Amino acid sequence: MIVAMLENATEEQIDAVTDAMVEAGVSVHRTTGATQTILAGVGPTASLDIDTFELLPGVSHVHRITVPYKLAGRAFRPEGTVVEFPNGAKIGGNQVAIIAGPCAIENRDQIFTIAKCVKAAGGQFLRGGVFKPRSSPYAFQGLGIPGLQLMHEAAQEYGLMTVTEVMELSQIEHMLPYTDCFQVGARNMQNFNLLRELGQIRRPVLLKRGIAATIEELLLSSEYIMSGGNYEVILCERGIRTYETSTRNTMDISAIPVVHKLSHLPIVGDPSHGTGRRDMVAPMAKAAVAAGADAILVEIHPNADKAASDAAQTLYFDQFEKLIADLRVVATAVGRTL
Amino acid sequence: MIVAMLENATEEQIDAVTDAMVEAGVSVHRTTGATQTILAGVGPTASLDIDTFELLPGVSHVHRITVPYKLAGRAFRPEGTVVEFPNGAKIGGNQVAIIAGPCAIENRDQIFTIAKCVKAAGGQFLRGGVFKPRSSPYAFQGLGIPGLQLMHEAAQEYGLMTVTEVMELSQIEHMLPYTDCFQVGARNMQNFNLLRELGQIRRPVLLKRGIAATIEELLLSSEYIMSGGNYEVILCERGIRTYETSTRNTMDISAIPVVHKLSHLPIVGDPSHGTGRRDMVAPMAKAAVAAGADAILVEIHPNADKAASDAAQTLYFDQFEKLIADLRVVATAVGRTL
Amino acid sequence: MIVAMLENATEEQIDAVTDAMVEAGVSVHRTTGATQTILAGVGPTASLDIDTFELLPGVSHVHRITVPYKLAGRAFRPEGTVVEFPNGAKIGGNQVAIIAGPCAIENRDQIFTIAKCVKAAGGQFLRGGVFKPRSSPYAFQGLGIPGLQLMHEAAQEYGLMTVTEVMELSQIEHMLPYTDCFQVGARNMQNFNLLRELGQIRRPVLLKRGIAATIEELLLSSEYIMSGGNYEVILCERGIRTYETSTRNTMDISAIPVVHKLSHLPIVGDPSHGTGRRDMVAPMAKAAVAAGADAILVEIHPNADKAASDAAQTLYFDQFEKLIADLRVVATAVGRTL
């Protein structure tokens, strides 16, 4: 940590800050400039609440120097993490994976039809929700575990892996038999009890960035999971909240190369939630692949306009098939396969 | 709902949209202008996913006309809600209430000392955390139920009510004997399972606004609780995330009068989390009372710089006592008591 | 315009609002629902300050139905605008154009070396600044018109067109002999006097989106230029301000397809300003092309680390050459040339 003193800080104030740092277990190196004194602290600062030092008399600013995550950092696994699945699919390698499905599972016919379409288009993952977090208590809330069983059957039929959102601790054990990859939704990105519990299982976790979360906070949340021993974490950019209203969220494509620089974890682009508009899904999916995304997650439905949830951002089958064909070309253009 | 067609929409497109609206159970009134046609839909639109209509051919924009909440709306209780507590304290009436305590409960001595100080200053509520949601898995995580028991004893000793954060469904029953008011933290504002469960109990809930939540979303979350039958909901403004970094969050003081206009629920100002800086707590607490806040929530600690959590925003006892004295004058200036 | 009345609005209030609308020259169509009355207004609403109606007694919300711009709208030129330049370059057609150069022109050698590199890589436009808007009054402020003359000579030598930023009305006439395309910077996007003046000349204008501007506001600003008769406007996405700090701005790639849907004007992606980091320029340039950008604007310098301005986001020549080669493949993948 670095403590920059105010220009007019007194020698007594500098001493008091130095003492406080030493008391916190930090070694202090002092640099006295013409106008300003700087105190550099070395030691166990990761667990310190450094904001406290900013309020000591005579202090101008305090900066944290070390990044607050360890296991999620690129240095931990410089070669990058590749998450492998029982059907042979991988997320994080050279191939760009496809994760697709309905926002909500509605019935057997729907999910089997969709699974067939995903497989035919070359996808590896079937994704669907059975517990729906809806802003309004009066909206459709999902089918629960029976819906998940249907999805699991459909996935097995077509050799796909299931991805589905867990909303709460107590659901994990009931979902485990039918879930190949647990999704943690944007609203739960900082549900630390849930993250910790997912660190205890040995099943991949797809962790979505919260709508107001920084990339650093996303990495800290992945650290919660990894610190329990589960290193199979896949991150997901799905749009952040900004002042712009022409899209539901602003999909932060730059999060993809930033994550690749800071972390070894793979990152997925979700243009469906990232834009909230069916007509923006294709250009943003291509942008995500061009920027280096390790997989694309899209919502599809045979009768998209009648989907029980997120209809406005859901693709029809023909739109999905065309998108996959187009993405294949873009992936090749950036040296990947799909 | 209102569907505005594009200027060059064809008669076939207008008919198709009209049919889709009617099929969704909505009565349609058409207005044909010189340049544009408008379709006004009347009926059960609250449960419709209106974004879907925006993607139909020929449509320019779709607007929701009805507000998506009912029980939280001002019209439901025009006179306003006053939440009353067993010790006679009220939140929502003419008196501005004081809620104070440490971010985290650390030990018996600490919480008893603080309870005594809150009472002496004229406060009615003792607030402290025992399950701490920390961004980093390596930070202090709280004492759990034993800590809550300590707080409850201290509160009883001094005639105060306890306010503490619930993080998860399964904690509710264990907390119930010691908790006079459940706090739902900003990170859980859209943890709908938790909200629904809190709707089933009969104990007041202090619901904090999420750092990226709109006021409408805050009211929708309160609707989740109220739709279960628990109408004793108290809202809390505690800062939103913006691009400005000189304060930890940007405390949106205007949320106070906006909530008072849209809803009957009382609203609390939390300048500790709203600013993240001890030296900004007093001016922002005064601003909140001047703007009409029904209570002020502040973090205090006998040795604020050594607090186990949120030290930088925690007041010392003498700062707290001076603040309460100052707030009393401001409350009087706006026709309230404290 | 649509006026939604409150559920408990009285008949007198509805009449008063109707009268106010009629007085403003608007025809009113009334829809009376079970719980709510809606007034649809048809007429010259584009010039009305509709917010006023929102404050009338009994009113819940007011929505503008017509988009507030006309000339910038897609309907005005459904086939799209292609801006053509004397050297044969086009922005807006099938070919993706390349605009490159230093942030600031420093001397003859620098700008000739850069012009040669731009040409060799296949670029068509040489861009450099001579009036630098710097946040700090103590930073380098640019060479002025003599610098522009140098850039013009270099551009002529290599058959390139010049693009440079105009900061103020009075500069236009002095810049005109040496400028093939006037850039309006993000900070001046709503300098309406400047925009109006640029509407009076017949020279293309590259209009950058302000860091807090909505896409609608960007289109309104382009309308200022076009309403003067200058229809050769090129828009530019260069990053917006959000809470995320790992990149200087958040480059809103979705603005590219959104502009293409709403407007006929071409749009350029600027990954240099969009990210502020040299190592993020390449992935974001690829993403912009994949999403449909009509040109890419990048900052280059033979000695990037020593550039007098924006050094951190400036590419070295070899990085630029590799980027152009890579972009050519991505452009082909999305059906464009480069």
Place this chain on the structure above:
Amino acid sequence: MIVAMLENATEEQIDAVTDAMVEAGVSVHRTTGATQTILAGVGPTASLDIDTFELLPGVSHVHRITVPYKLAGRAFRPEGTVVEFPNGAKIGGNQVAIIAGPCAIENRDQIFTIAKCVKAAGGQFLRGGVFKPRSSPYAFQGLGIPGLQLMHEAAQEYGLMTVTEVMELSQIEHMLPYTDCFQVGARNMQNFNLLRELGQIRRPVLLKRGIAATIEELLLSSEYIMSGGNYEVILCERGIRTYETSTRNTMDISAIPVVHKLSHLPIVGDPSHGTGRRDMVAPMAKAAVAAGADAILVEIHPNADKAASDAAQTLYFDQFEKLIADLRVVATAVGRTL
């Protein structure tokens, strides 16, 4: 400046960074920790583009230590600046000043009626616009200098000072005879040519914060004016752009105490633009005074609903008179007069 090296930085990389710092005229102090090396640079770093160092191989982060402004800093005038006007009014002292008037000057009758009302309520400043920056080119654009002459006459009649917005360099000399205080609007906060020119005159400047400007950027803009020798700068908080849409902007009340801490300049609260809604002006004006604002700026009009501009946020005379009476009580409560 502080350069934090990556954990795995090599000795060669550390040497290269050290050399680059020394070459830039900075003295380097090295701290070698168990996991990380830190380089503290002391010297003329204010004019350095420190982002460049962040891209050198082996570098993790770079922090600026010194604040980038000098004349605007609190240390420059610890006692605070009080701007005095010919009519005896002061902004920055113990008394809270009142600045009021119409958004746009419409005619002689209007401005004289308003001047009389401002004086009667105890205000000292008459504010009105004659050059209106409107987002739409089709909206009312203002009366120009003749309108300003009318305001000046009205102000003289009632012993008030005039405050009006300058939009462009060339207007200054024409406005000078009639203007007691030049307002720089939010859109021009970073129009550096204009700021520099205002630094050359000797007339107070009211500088509004841009809608996406940080407080640091606001202080840097004031530095532009002060570096020309004009130290009579008054800052103004008028709302920033956030994701919340229930108010036009989010008025950042915390900017008031933050500016008072960082700078010696006075700061005005503008609840009219800060909220965009007439019914939110009073609570937010009280909040601003409670938080320490040195003046309040409000828009008033005898027939507010028919105002030519900003009607929705404009107060009627009786609302204004009541507000001033209420503010007087709040000012007293925080130890000020009004």
